[in-house]
Amino acid sequence: MAKLHLIKLSVGSESVDSLIQWQSSARAQGPDGLPRHITRMWPKREAELLEGGSIYWVVQGLVQCRQRLLRFDEVIGSDGIRRCAFVLDPEVIRTSTAPKRPFQGWRYLKPEDAPADLPAHRQEEDDLPADLSAALADIGVL
Numbered sequence: 001m002a003k004l005h006l007i008k009l010s011v012g013s014e015s016v017d018s019l020i021q022w023q024s025s026a027r028a029q030g031p032d033g034l035p036r037h038i039t040r041m042w043p044k045r046e047a048e049l050l051e052g053g054s055i056y057w058v059v060q061g062l063v064q065c066r067q068r069l070l071r072f073d074e075v076i077g078s079d080g081i082r083r084c085a086f087v088l089d090p091e092v093i094r095t096s097t098a099p100k101r102p103f104q105g106w107r108y109l110k111p112e113d114a115p116a117d118l119p120a121h122r123q124e125e126d127d128l129p130a131d132l133s134a135a136l137a138d139i140g141v142l
Helices: 016-023 130-138
Strands: 005-009 036-039 054-059 062-076 082-088 093-099 106-109
Touching: 005 062, 016 054, 016 062
Parallel strands: 005 054
Antiparallel strands: 005 106, 036 082, 054 062, 062 082, 062 093
16 A cells, blocks of 8 residues: 555646547657656655555546656756656556646645545546536536
């Protein structure tokens, strides 16, 4: 069981499929071919996150999926500023949806507050429209 997770808005993603498509592009991958997300801040609780932690993605106002965190790499931008690359497992695991208000950057997420993974037989389902998913999550159906 992971000791800690992260939660982050997937800005610009219209759906889980569009997040997967973006991460398949060369721009979203590191030299090792793994998807990564570059951010300004380095997690202070790195060791806890790397004990099986994931990044939970908020897509269109709903937590909808997660990816396991593999490591954190230092990246120096063309501006000379040190940044942190969250190196991610390419497997995107869909979760039960949970509404989440917008926030800046990333946040820590306790395992007990993380949405459950969808069962294996539901991992390949098409995304519901965001407004329908949000309405169903609000009433506790999803």
